[in-house]
Amino acid sequence: MTSTTRETLTATELYAKAKEIKADLVRYRRHIHANPELSFEEVKTAEYVAETLKKFGLKPTVGVGGTGVVVDIGEGETVVIRADMDALPIQELNEMDHCSKNKGVMHACGHDVHTACALGAAQLLAANPPKNGRIRVIFQPAEEATNGDGLSGASLMMNDGALEGAKRVVALHVFPELATGKIALRSGPLLAACDKFDIKIQGKGTHGAWPELGVDSVVVACQIVQAIQTIVSRRISALDAAVITIGGIKSSTYRSNIVADSVELTGTVRYFAPETHVIVKRELENACSIANIMGGSYELHYITENPAVNNDPYVVAVVDQVASEMIGKENIEEATMKMGAEDFSFLSEKYPSCFVCLGVQVPGPLRFLHTATFDANEDALPLGAALLASSALALL
Secondary structure (H helix, E strand, O other), X not given: OOHHHHOOOOHHHHHHHHHHOHHHXXXXXXXXXXXXXXXXXXXXXXXXXXXXXXXOOOOOEEEEOOOEEEEEEEOOOEEEEEEEOOEEOOOOOOOOOOOOOOOOOEOOOOHHHHHHHHHHHHHHHHHOOOOOOEEEEEEEOOOOOOOOOOOOHHXXXXXXXXXXXXXXXXXXXXXXXXXXXXXXXXXEEEEOEEEEEEXXXXXXXXXXXXXXXXXXXXXXXXXXXXXXXXXXXXXXXXXXXXXXXXXXXXXXXXXXOXXXXXXXXXXXXXXXXXXXXXXXXXXXXXHHOHHHHOOOEEEEEEEEEEOOEEEXXXXXXXXXXXXXXXXXXXXXXXXXXXXXXXXXXXXXXXOOEEEEEEEXXXXXXXXXXXXXOOOOOHHHHHHHHHHHHHHHHHHO
């Protein structure tokens, strides 16, 4: 490698280099998109990532946090680039050559784009390594789910030392409502904290013709759901954002002439203020106690999944400056707080971080995240790769 290639490139120059390797970035993304794997099952994805990194002359470490991959470029103080690799249990309905080959599994949250951008950043950095520190690129499994111990990929990789010595962290997420060629940034809270709850309501089954002999768990569940829907409106300050969603209801039987013995509910809680978590948990117990009043019983399992994603003002300012050089200030929007959740929050909770919103809007109707028709505009790939690489260099 010549001394010229070792010179640190400006953000504008690095973006130009990223555009030159767009065909590579598209190839990475399409391979990953066509071969999606669920959380904790990203074996082939990790193999592909590791083999691709080796082609850049890098030496990745595999098996971190289960199926995660880590690679270091340079030595010294460490700045981390993070990408997630897992897909969702959704059957893709798009019609394109690189559609999912795995039935019922799809990259409907853009993690294929995140991984391709991080591979592109590693490719750029391998040819333009940092002179005054180390950039670590981590490819994380299981952002979308937790294991039996309630741990997602971010926590598992942290437990395995993937963030050891890190000073700052940068990552991105695709946003289909944001125009391609634009990004959005925000200091402070960006994405919500997320809790999960499961409720089992126990009644007493009987024949549907004489319900007076039983305790109708379906009726009890309906009363509890109605009570839960008043928690935000009557127990949370109107100045504090929060949402509670019952995502599923399942009775022990599904027959027109049977009073169900039991009903299971599952739901999610999203919020920003830490004290909201305490209020919601208490009020869920109060709502569930309706079961006792109506002659049944209940079991409530409340799981705290992850805190809110908070962006560090200094790291955001650096990313903003880098992005301004690449695409101009007019293409950087102020991100709004969103009720979506991300386990990047565990990193941002411990390390000064910036979570970037990357515009990937495609022509035509909006392709929402977590839907069977989600798609991302591949013209955003060079910007994503260059922004990750150049921001990491600037943060050293």
